[in-house]
Amino acid sequence: MxxxxxxxxxxxxxxxxxxxxxxxxxxxxxxxxxxxxxxxxxxxxxxxxxxxxxxxxxxxxxxxxxxxxxxxxxxxxxxxxxxxxxxxxxxxxxxxxxxxxxxxxxxxxxxxxxxxxxxxxxxxxxxxxxxxxxxxxxxxxxxxxxxxxxxxxxxxxxxxxxxxxxxxxxxxxxxxxxxxxxxxxxxxxxxxxxxxxxxxxxxxxxxxxxxxxxxxxxxxxxxxxxxxxxxxxxxxxxxxxxxxxxxxxxxxxxxxxxxxxxxxxxxxxxxxxxxxxxxxxxxxxxxxxxxxxQAGTIACTGCRYCMPCPAGVNIPVIFSIYNHYCLVKFRIPFDNGYATLGESERAAACIGCGQCVKKCPQHLPIPEHMQEINAFVNE
Ligand code: SF4
Ligand code: SF4
CATH class of the missing domain: 3.20.20.100 (NADP-dependent oxidoreductase domain)
Structure with missing residues (x-):
């Protein structure tokens, strides 16, 4: 070593x-x-x-x-x-x-x-x-x-x-x-x-x-x-x-x-x-x-510092599923992964309170990403 x-x-x-x-x-x-x-x-x-x-x-x-x-x-x-x-x-x-x-x-x-x-x-x-x-x-x-x-x-x-x-x-x-x-x-x-x-x-x-x-x-x-x-x-x-x-x-x-x-x-x-x-x-x-x-992934490291979200949104898991989609550009695994999340864990449940943003060491605009991902889900 x-x-x-x-x-x-x-x-x-x-x-x-x-x-x-x-x-x-x-x-x-x-x-x-x-x-x-x-x-x-x-x-x-x-x-x-x-x-x-x-x-x-x-x-x-x-x-x-x-x-x-x-x-x-x-x-x-x-x-x-x-x-x-x-x-x-x-x-x-x-x-x-x-x-x-x-x-x-x-x-x-x-x-x-x-x-x-x-x-x-x-x-x-x-x-x-x-x-x-x-x-x-x-x-x-x-x-x-x-x-x-x-x-x-x-x-x-x-x-x-x-x-x-x-x-x-x-x-x-x-x-x-x-x-x-x-x-x-x-x-x-x-x-x-x-x-x-x-x-x-x-x-x-x-x-x-x-x-x-x-x-x-x-x-x-x-x-x-x-x-x-x-x-x-x-x-x-x-x-x-x-x-x-x-x-x-x-x-x-x-x-x-x-x-x-x-x-x-x-x-x-x-x-x-x-x-x-x-x-x-x-x-x-x-x-x-x-x-x-160029793949468009979100720079989330999965550290979970942003959790828990007061609305119940499962931020790191949503980003992980979405990032996998960005890398493979194949929709079915995304839909299957997203379907395992409960209603309150999904991007649509985000109320934009911003609490997670203050805790994220990567300074990610998490509520904005939640809006984008929710729009992607509804496409
Ligand atoms: S901004 Fe959205 S994802 Fe972040 S803590 Fe608030 S409700 Fe949860
Ligand atoms: S704090 Fe930021 S980098 Fe860490 S899991 Fe949450 S969104 Fe990802």
């Missing part, structure tokens, strides 16, 4: 994201313990030593505690995140932090992040409001205190905001690392390049999330996948995305939310014999991204 040195630790170039753990069939909440533990054991045996969870990943911290605590503590790095939107005072931070240690069965975190630093930090509307909340609850002081106590080794933040907010964040505070969304579609599509450049200029090393945009870049449309498959038929489409993200020199590890053994083995094979993408491969990826973008 390719490793990169991170503050004296050798960290595997692929990190295990624990947000998309396998769930019991038909459920979105209960983790399939046997399947998920099996994946962790396989990952540990294969040299993956970076594990990323969060306070708000429904059961994920508790699972990390159960699955990892049987291994020596220094054989893996544990990263978790604190949700600033749940803090009203510094005492809230203390309470959540203590709960996280207990859930994860540890007495320290190797990496600890402010979760989803963005305009949505407090469900605020502007960068300024977001920043004010971070400062008002004294979050940075709390992080520094925990670091001084040895309960946090390195402090960072995960980020879904604008370049302007990021610039302010790194100008105002010192950070050990940061976590951003970076892949070959978002590099120019959502300006991941600006975020990468700002952080690199500040010598802040990076953990990469969504290298495959929630799995979308593991499938692509037929026309875009063909570009990559023609060039290298023997490797998976997903491997291109991982190699792309890992090829940036300021990247320490690339997170992948693996919930099947086949994904894990494929990713391990990619990172065991890691080759940075060449100039020619980058050109192919740019072309594949261009063709993929």
């Amino acid at each position: 390719e490793k990169r040195n991170f503050f004296g630790k050798d960290v595997s170039l692929i990190g295990f994201g624990l947000m998309r753990l396998p769930r019991i069939a038909g459920q979105t909440t209960d983790i399939d313990e046997a399947a998920a533990s099996g994946l962790i054991d396989y990952a540990m045996a294969s040299g993956i030593n970076y594990y990323d969870t969060a306070y708000t990943y429904g059961g994920s911290e508790e699972f990390a505690g159960r699955a990892l605590s049987k291994y020596p503590r220094d054989s893996y790095c544990l990263a978790t995140k604190c949700p600033p939107w749940k803090l009203k005072t510094a005492d809230d931070f203390e309470r959540i932090f203590a709960e996280q240690l207990e859930r994860c069965r540890t007495d320290y975190f190797d990496f600890y992040l402010v979760h989803n630093f963005a305009e949505e930090l407090t469900r605020a509307k502007t960068n300024e409001e977001s920043f004010e909340h971070f400062e008002k609850v004294g979050m940075y002081d709390s992080l520094q205190r925990k670091k001084a106590e040895g309960k946090i080794r390195r402090i960072g933040f995960s980020f879904h905001g604008t370049a302007a907010l990021l610039q302010k964040l790194v100008d105002r505070y010192e950070w050990d690392f940061a976590q951003i969304q970076l892949n070959y579609v978002d590099w120019s599509g959502t300006d991941a390049k600006s975020l990468y450049d700002i952080l690199t200029a500040h010598e802040i090393p990076l953990v990469i999330m969504e290298p495959l945009r929630g799995g979308a870049l593991a499938a692509l449309s037929e026309a875009s996948a063909k570009i990559l498959k023609q060039a290298q038929p023997e490797v998976s489409v997903a491997s291109w995305g991982l190699r792309y993200a890992a090829s940036f020199p300021n990247v320490i590890t690339v997170l992948s939310g693996m919930n099947e053994l086949s994904q894990l083995t494929d990713n391990i094979a990619t990172m065991n014999e890691f080759r940075p993408v060449s100039g020619l491969e980058k050109e192919l990826l740019t072309e594949a991204a261009k063709v993929y973008s």
Whole structure:
């Protein structure tokens, strides 16, 4: 397994994201313990030593505690995140932090992040409001205190905001690392390049999330996948995305939310014999991204941060069914998938309240998309 040195630790170039753990069939909440533990054991045996969870990943911290605590503590790095939107005072931070240690069965975190630093930090509307909340609850002081106590080794933040907010964040505070969304579609599509450049200029090393945009870049449309498959038929489409993200020199590890053994083995094979993408491969990826973008998919990663919807709309499932239609341009699977949704789960039930928009890290205009999809359903 390719490793990169991170503050004296050798960290595997692929990190295990624990947000998309396998769930019991038909459920979105209960983790399939046997399947998920099996994946962790396989990952540990294969040299993956970076594990990323969060306070708000429904059961994920508790699972990390159960699955990892049987291994020596220094054989893996544990990263978790604190949700600033749940803090009203510094005492809230203390309470959540203590709960996280207990859930994860540890007495320290190797990496600890402010979760989803963005305009949505407090469900605020502007960068300024977001920043004010971070400062008002004294979050940075709390992080520094925990670091001084040895309960946090390195402090960072995960980020879904604008370049302007990021610039302010790194100008105002010192950070050990940061976590951003970076892949070959978002590099120019959502300006991941600006975020990468700002952080690199500040010598802040990076953990990469969504290298495959929630799995979308593991499938692509037929026309875009063909570009990559023609060039290298023997490797998976997903491997291109991982190699792309890992090829940036300021990247320490690339997170992948693996919930099947086949994904894990494929990713391990990619990172065991890691080759940075060449100039020619980058050109192919740019072309594949261009063709993929023409398919008209919605940039939903399936993270479910937008849920629950007060009207009952099943936002991630609707987007998933619709995106599949955009890729295959075949109506029957869409109609069949949509028919499994109850009346209140469908796009027509959206009342346009906008609550989901404030929570979506991809900043998707969800009510507008619901109107479009409803019109498509009625065509
Ligand atoms: S805007 Fe529509 S989909 Fe979003 S939370 Fe409100 S009702 Fe649900
Ligand atoms: S709509 Fe946004 S918040 Fe909801 S699942 Fe998709 S990316 Fe996540």
